[in-house]
Amino acid sequence: MPRSGADARRRLQQAALELFRERGYEATTAAEIAARAGVTERTFFRHFPDKREALFDGEDAFRAALADGVLAAPEGATPMEALLSAFRSVERTIENNRPITEPRQAVIARTPALRERVLTKTAGLTDALSRALCRRGVEPGLAMLAAQVGMAAFAHATRAWFYAPGPGLGAHLTRAFTELRDLSSARGDLEPRVPRG
Amino acid sequence: MPRSGADARRRLQQAALELFRERGYEATTAAEIAARAGVTERTFFRHFPDKREALFDGEDAFRAALADGVLAAPEGATPMEALLSAFRSVERTIENNRPITEPRQAVIARTPALRERVLTKTAGLTDALSRALCRRGVEPGLAMLAAQVGMAAFAHATRAWFYAPGPGLGAHLTRAFTELRDLSSARGDLEPRVPRG
DNA sequence: GACGAAGAGACAGTCACTGACAATAGGTGT
């Protein structure tokens, strides 16, 4: 019964989150998730390529928003400025989504398999940022480096905001990018200690 | 027959690499790897927690070397300087291991499941670097940020060296850390565009 | 009211991974 397709998908996601919270990720089977959602195990795997993905959705939209944010940055912005601008453009989205992401995070935090998947999701976002920077004329290699560094700062800010939401994500972002600048600005000895022969 | 234990392990790793190169990762079963190594499938899983791990070994030693490198950095070094010093301390190791890592990389590059595992391995290294920085007195949050940024630069350098080994990894490292400094040194507008209400 | 496409169920099968128990090779002490 193709009731709506999207309906079953939403029920599956809800059931998955509930069960993961109740018994943990490893202890719940795909069949159980499907049963609670009122469909067959086979249907579960038609909606999600694997069990983990039931917890990660809407990442495509977020990735697009980030990339758009980079492209929408002011003309003369440096790579890092463009990235910060992109992060600021999704600030509100993240803050508003907190009630949804918070319980999810709790499950992820205690499940190695899910933490691993988070890393590939983050890598996907980093790739998107890198490609967007390229479209702004940044050399590909440098774009990837900038995207990774920017993403590290963004993750840092998000982590800090998660534990201390008071100041708002924006304040943590500002702080993270300031810390970033302070970290690399110290003029040090960049030359190898031992000259190569 | 407990021939030696470590022997079977080495044969399994060799067989895994060979088969992954011949037919690809997804198309080879754990039983096939075990068969080529002259043991049972059950023995394979006694040596490796999962199929992917047969390709990733010696990461523990590498992680320890990196952490030691951070701790061995000169007294007054900044976090980034300590990280660079750590990377320099494993330069030779990486250069010497190229014949081993190169075929491995080729398999990993075309296998999403293995790329995902690389990310968690890298995250493990980043954690170790972060903890080492903490032992140098760096505040934990900042240590994690520094470790991630440093690891991004290291990965950038390694990537560049992979395609252009000529100048040596050390030269690429120097260049990466210089680019890093240039990236974040540009003094920009770090304040939010719209004041928070 | 026929019809085509999109979901969904039913069913069988592969493969990664695990627990439990038995068998054997190697080294050790006497």
Add this chain to the structure above:
DNA sequence: ACACCTATTGTCAGTGACTGTCTCTTCGTC
């Protein structure tokens, strides 16, 4: 030489994630 102990492996049975295939039902369309 002999009993003994332990590490390592083989064997077997089982669970659960995922896939291919086929059929069936429902919904929008003509």
